Amino acid sequence: MSFQALRQTVDRLLPSSDPVRYVAEDGTPLPVPDDGGIPADAVLLDAFRRMVVGRRFDAQATVLTRQGRLAVYPSSRGQEACQIGAVLALREEDWLFPTYRDSMALFARGLDPLELLTLLRGEWHCGYDPMAWRTAPQCTPLATQAPHAVGLAEALRRRGRGGVVLVLVGDGGTSEGDFHEALNFAGVLGAPVVFLVQNNRYAISVPLERQSAAPALAFRGVGCGVPSEQVDGNDLVATLAVVSAAVERARAGRGPSLVEAHTYRVEPHTNADDAARYRDEEEVARWRAADPVVRLERYLRHRGLLTDREVEDARQEAERVAEALRAGLSGPLAGDPLELFSHVFAEPTPQLVEQRAWLAAELAAWDGDGGAGGDSDGVEEEGRSGWRR
């Protein structure tokens, strides 16, 4: 390859030097690149409604952890624009691969708020049907979902009936080997997959500077031949436009892309984290001021698309969702210990059949005990109350 040709290839792969931005922080529209159309008004209004409702849902979930109704909740606060903007770029036939952080993305996908919290309530399964929703279970082992997304994208390519895959990864997740392996596979296979890196500047306590020396995480794509872009992830309009372009490129058979969305995790890592140990309040305050929901509201009002009425409607819907969440999470989890054996294999092994029978007998003995502890045998007593505890 001549130097000239190489230069052109690299230019095609490299992200813009600054994150793409369509809307200034105060809500005023910025000049838009020729090739990047502004999403339709109706889509933007729908996005705004989802962001308002999602924000309320997120706050409610954090409160519910304090009451012990959720085992844990990693907040999406501050990341509504990049999660919702990215998911709205998808069609029903497309697939989404979310992480534990991505409740807003799942909500935008249309999943029931209560159902999408199943894992975070402390269940062993994800609740929703991944095949029906074309949405993988939320992934916790960092970046391990990325090769799955590539495999599924490759499957869609082979079937030839359309469909694109969007996979979400955090800034910390990009340091994992699986992320690189996935990116590299995607490049080699030409799979219709879009990697969205939500760079919220922290991996639990570890800041971005300790994660990577790259000029931007978007540069990770270049080495794998995957075209990359960076976008202001608190700008819904830009995120939706940039991810849509990547998704449509994949749909047209032009292969994978990587988008880095610059954003910020406003809340601690989860309800169990103490962020004061590693970042100062000033920094958080700066980012609170750069709120993506406020920015979109200002923009839509600026363009005369949004009135008080729509804002009020969205708020009311948000309260209804929060209310439903409180009601839905008021009872304890109804787990059946015997179901533990049901889904390990299509057909339980003889060992699982045996162990299930053993546990069933033990549970029956506990039930027979009537909970009154009428047995005088101290050891037995200990065993039975052990189950109830």
Added chain:
Amino acid sequence: MATVTMARALNSALREALRADDDVLVFGEDVGPLGGVFRITDGLTREFGQERCFDTPLAEAGIVGVAVGLCMGGFRPVVEMQFDAFGYPAFEQIASHVAKTRNRTRGRLSLPMVIRVPFGGGIGGVEHHSDSSEAYYAHTPGLKVVTPATVEDAYWLLRDAVDDPDPVVFMEPKRLYWSRGEVSTARGSVEPLGRAVVRRAGRDVTVVAYGPAVPVALEAAREAARGGVELEVVDLRSLVPFDDATVVASVRRTGRCVVVQEAQGFAGVGAEVAARVQERCFHSLAAPVLRVAGFDVPYPPPAVERAHLPSVRRILGAVSRLQFDDEPDLTHGVAGVVS
């Protein structure tokens, strides 16, 4: 019927699986035009094209992870880990996803994939080329773990593994790749995946073995018979699911049991077998269950691997320690001198 090598039988099994189902895909490192470093995929790319049998980037986690996604898209991938010890980078994918996906989706997503792992020593391999990694997989709930010891089993267990609705780690004993045997291509000619078989009947001692240890156990049984001691050799074939019934029936008949494995002994499959036998056959046992296993050392270099591998002599030695009244001593040479 003509005999073929185990390598050839595995190759035929893959070919027939690819013919039987368009959704079967074969991929991994060097499995394409080269046919794999052990030639197990020889000719498959030529016959089925790059779309069905292809080389991937060198990335084991990526290979297994991409296979997960392909399963979600309705394919049945058969992937190759080039050598036992090079499967370790994929372990997170295998333990956290391959093994758990059915469970964490409450049965809605199944992963019908096969992970082929050439394993074990005895081939003069340099370091990292002779590990016995089966216990890592067998210890992981949600994986089936299978290892053939005969050429016919190699063919049929691999066919069964490809057809299985659950992920199967298919452990191929490298040193048996060049062993020869006959293969009947009539379905049902061997027991299905999940069953153990009695390879040789005998009334005195049950020797439980799997994979590369089976031929050694059979050789020991021939030697012991010369000394008047009849060993019954049980070939596990499938480590998960485990066939308690066949093992237990045999030990209840013989009252004595030796477990043989090539892998290092500590916390290995043989320990599990010994525990299960004691739990189920205690009143039938005339002696403690003994293990013959590799030492608890990293797999040794070729110059000394013979000292590490379970041998006929070691199996006979274990048999002689099973507290027979007439104390047979089978240890004095492979010829088997019994008092």
